[in-house]
Amino acid sequence: MSSKSNKTKAKVKNKTKFSFNIKRLILTLLKLLAVLVLILVFYCIYLDSKISKKFAGQKWQVPAQIYARSMELLPGKALTQQQLQQQLDALQYQRNPELSSPGQYSVSRNHITIYRRPFTFTDGYEAAQLFSVEFNRGGINRIMQRLQKQPINFARLEPQLIEHLVSPHQEDRELVRLEQVPEIFKDTLLLVEDRDFYHHHGVSPFAVLRALWVNVTAGRTVQGGSTLTQQLAKNMYLSNERTLWRKANEALIALILDYRFNKDQILEAYLNEVFVGQNYATAIHGVGLGSRFYFAKPLAELNHSEAALLIGILKGPSYFDPRRHPERALQRRDLVLRLMFEQHFLNRQQYEEAVQQPLAVIARAQLSNASYASYIDAVKKELRELNIEQQLRQSGIKVFTNLDTLAQESAEVAVRAELQNYDLALQAAVVVTEYQQADITAIVGSRTQVESGFNRALDAKRQIGSIIKPVIYLEALAQRGRYSLATKLDDTAIRLRSNNQDWQPQNFDKKFRGPVTLLEALANSLNVPTVRLGLQLGLPIISESLNKLGLRRDLTLHPAALLGAIELSPMEVSQLYQTLANDGMHRKLSTLLAVTDNEGHILYQRQDRLTRRYGEEEIYLLQYGLIQAAKTGTAQALARAFPHVTLAGKTGTSSDYRDSWFVGFDQTKLVTVWLGKDDNKAIGLTGSSGALPVFSRFFRQQGVNSILRAVPEHISMQSFSVLTGYPVGENCANAVLLPAFTEEGVVTVCEH
Numbered sequence: 001m002s003s004k005s006n007k008t009k010a011k012v013k014n015k016t017k018f019s020f021n022i023k024r025l026i027l028t029l030l031k032l033l034a035v036l037v038l039i040l041v042f043y044c045i046y047l048d049s050k051i052s053k054k055f056a057g058q059k060w061q062v063p064a065q066i067y068a069r070s071m072e073l074l075p076g077k078a079l080t081q082q083q084l085q086q087q088l089d090a091l092q093y094q095r096n097p098e099l100s101s102p103g104q105y106s107v108s109r110n111h112i113t114i115y116r117r118p119f120t121f122t123d124g125y126e127a128a129q130l131f132s133v134e135f136n137r138g139g140i141n142r143i144m145q146r147l148q149k150q151p152i153n154f155a156r157l158e159p160q161l162i163e164h165l166v167s168p169h170q171e172d173r174e175l176v177r178l179e180q181v182p183e184i185f186k187d188t189l190l191l192v193e194d195r196d197f198y199h200h201h202g203v204s205p206f207a208v209l210r211a212l213w214v215n216v217t218a219g220r221t222v223q224g225g226s227t228l229t230q231q232l233a234k235n236m237y238l239s240n241e242r243t244l245w246r247k248a249n250e251a252l253i254a255l256i257l258d259y260r261f262n263k264d265q266i267l268e269a270y271l272n273e274v275f276v277g278q279n280y281a282t283a284i285h286g287v288g289l290g291s292r293f294y295f296a297k298p299l300a301e302l303n304h305s306e307a308a309l310l311i312g313i314l315k316g317p318s319y320f321d322p323r324r325h326p327e328r329a330l331q332r333r334d335l336v337l338r339l340m341f342e343q344h345f346l347n348r349q350q351y352e353e354a355v356q357q358p359l360a361v362i363a364r365a366q367l368s369n370a371s372y373a374s375y376i377d378a379v380k381k382e383l384r385e386l387n388i389e390q391q392l393r394q395s396g397i398k399v400f401t402n403l404d405t406l407a408q409e410s411a412e413v414a415v416r417a418e419l420q421n422y423d424l425a426l427q428a429a430v431v432v433t434e435y436q437q438a439d440i441t442a443i444v445g446s447r448t449q450v451e452s453g454f455n456r457a458l459d460a461k462r463q464i465g466s467i468i469k470p471v472i473y474l475e476a477l478a479q480r481g482r483y484s485l486a487t488k489l490d491d492t493a494i495r496l497r498s499n500n501q502d503w504q505p506q507n508f509d510k511k512f513r514g515p516v517t518l519l520e521a522l523a524n525s526l527n528v529p530t531v532r533l534g535l536q537l538g539l540p541i542i543s544e545s546l547n548k549l550g551l552r553r554d555l556t557l558h559p560a561a562l563l564g565a566i567e568l569s570p571m572e573v574s575q576l577y578q579t580l581a582n583d584g585m586h587r588k589l590s591t592l593l594a595v596t597d598n599e600g601h602i603l604y605q606r607q608d609r610l611t612r613r614y615g616e617e618e619i620y621l622l623q624y625g626l627i628q629a630a631k632t633g634t635a636q637a638l639a640r641a642f643p644h645v646t647l648a649g650k651t652g653t654s655s656d657y658r659d660s661w662f663v664g665f666d667q668t669k670l671v672t673v674w675l676g677k678d679d680n681k682a683i684g685l686t687g688s689s690g691a692l693p694v695f696s697r698f699f700r701q702q703g704v705n706s707i708l709r710a711v712p713e714h715i716s717m718q719s720f721s722v723l724t725g726y727p728v729g730e731n732c733a734n735a736v737l738l739p740a741f742t743e744e745g746v747v748t749v750c751e752h
Contacts, residue, residue, distance in 0.1 A: 051256050062396030063166045067159035068403040074154050078139040092297040102128040103301040110135050119158035120600040131155050162372050166282050176288035178268040185307050194228035202229040202258030203251050229254040232270045277317045296362045305357040308336040322359045374445030375403050377455045378591045386604050396598040401591050402439035407432050410701035411442045418694045425677050429456040431574040435670040438578050438587035457570045462659045465564035466525045467652035472534045473522050475545050478618040485519040485738045486720030489529035498559035505531050522625040523633030534562035548613045550575035574672045581665040584614035617712045641696045646707040651687030660690030667705035671695050716742045
């Protein structure tokens with residue numbers, strides 16, 4: 001009895017102990033669960049703070065977008081129909097006689113009708129515009145609004161996007177707002193990626209099951225189980241590692257995003273974040289840039305076939321890369337098109353037309369605009385000098401430049417054509433400016449524009465030869481009463497001490513002519529009279545003149561510098577001649593017009609003004625001499641190439657034929673050309689045989705405007721003795737008429 005009782009008591013005791021242990025275990029588990037929940041709560045709070053801060057603020061470092069100059073159209077402008085069509089093609093406008101949407105144009109016999117895209121210019125937003133441009137032999141005859149059928153005095157195209165400034169390891173993207181995305185594109189994206197996007201809370205268990213079923217029945221991967229919000233969470237906040245922890249984080253972040261932000265905000269972020277392809281070392285993100293990367297046009301202008309391909313690529317940009325794997329990409333595109341048809345996004349005709357279209361993707365190199373590399377070098381250099389905050393620089397600023405893409409192409413064609421028969425070691429640089437406003441419109445920094453690195457237009461400092469001579473003659477002509485175009489200069493042998501060496505300058509033909517006029521010496525680029533004149537003026541005066549004309553560094557001159565034994569870059573030479581060509585009005589040359597933020601607010605506007613450095617009278621006289629150089633002097637080849645056009649210019653050849661230069665201008669454009677070798681060896685070319693033909697071909701490509709100059713008030717045509725160079729009466733023999741400062745008490749006695 002006692003034994004049985006003891007056993008019963010033991011059982012009760014064990015049961016009680018077991019029950020106690022269970023309760024303790026449960027309590028421990030509850031405590032542990034509470035701790036885990038608490039940790040999860042704090043982790044979610046941490047995630048919420050981190051996610052919300054990034055998502056609500058600047059989500060990405062967005063590259064700066066660099067634009068070329070906007071082509072302006074107005075009656076009377078010297079622009080050909082072919083040039084306008086060339087610009088439209090560069091902007092990726094589609095030729096379509098129906099003109100059904102922006103980004104299209106049509107061509108008739110002497111008209112081009114344009115449906116211009118909307119754009120935020122530096123002076124504000126302009127909606128899409130439909131207008132027609134009529135041409136005659138001189139250029140644009142008139143511009144008509146197509147709908148109102150009213151003439152207008154001004155129209156313009158949106159500027160061409162030429163570059164994204166992407167720093168190393170930075171993603172490239174072009175931000176789009178949700179309202180800029182076509183409805184059919186958004187609907188198809190959600191159809192393919194996340195049908196229940198507007199109904200779930202960031203994570204959808206049903207989507208996983210549905211995707212599994214669709215993939216099994218299709219026999220291949222058609223849909224993914226992650227919601228669009230989860231994909232965004234992974235792309236923005238997580239790595240690509242395949243772990244449960246990453247998936248859990250992805251789900252948590254998706255839930256937080258869905259709770260904190262509305263669906264449209266999430267969808268817009270996804271459209272700008274999604275990875276769409278690889279451009280060499282740079283990752284391309286966002287459908288905005290993806291549209292340009294594959295089709296070279298804005299997202300709003302994609303046709304059904306292109307939109308389906310872009311959406312299909314998002315599943316796996318490497319796997320479905322249409323450039324590397326066209327068959328896969330085509331199958332994927334057709335699958336998306338079929339889904340669009342089944343959901344009645346497309347009717348049967350639209351579907352059948354779309355599936356028949358080829359994969360019309362552009363070449364990868366077409367996005368890079370490699371031919372603008374030299375110009376963009378100059379843009380970058382100027383941008384570094386601007387006081388724009390780093391945060392703004394990374395928020396998608398828009399940089400509007402003075403690049404004229406037609407002038408750039410003309411310069412490149414001129415270099416290629418003229419150098420094709422020369423040794424590949426021969427290099428070139430060209431700087432094109434519109435000198436009245438000191439706008440740099442084109443830069444060629446090497447013979448091969450795709451070549452990166454050394455930019456000879458900006459950084460190659462070479463001896464300029466006779467390019468310096470107009471500076472000397474300008475200083476002489478500025479001394480009223482002492483020198484005129486008729487002043488006699490001595491062309492006889494001279495021996496000097498220059499740079500601690502004996503120096504005996506020679507003319508190019510090794511001849512001496514005795515007394516010559518200042519005009520003859522300038523037009524024919526005579527060395528000896530130039531040296532004598534420079535020494536009369538004094539080297540300090542010449543040095544000061546270089547600075548007045550725009551040289552931004554001081555040079556110590558010696559006598560040989562009077563024949564160009566100083567080293568300047570093509571850009572520095574262009575700056576000197578900008579003032580000479582622009583009637584003595586100086587302005588610093590610039591590639592930049594303005595910089596705005598992503599919303600169009602001005603961050604920088606070019607505001608430096610023209611300043612007078614020389615009187616218009618002495619500049620007029622100098623230009624007269626440079627025009628004579630192009631007519632009868634060392635640049636007379638221009639008169640043969642353009643027989644009815646007035647041009648001005650100056651040849652330059654450095655010692656031992658190492659450098660060939662030409663600088664010249666028409667009514668609007670100033671062009672500086674340099675040819676030489678990087679190792680500074682002789683090239684056997686003078687300024688007239690090397691650089692001048694490049695200049696001439698540029699203007700044949702671009703078109704030329706004859707120089708027109710009003711005679712300044714204090715300048716008049718006067719008679720000068722050809723024997724003495726002094727003023728004489730109009731009826732005297734052996735006299736020549738030349739422009740000169742109007743003098744009182746002109747000598748009227750004829751000289752014999």
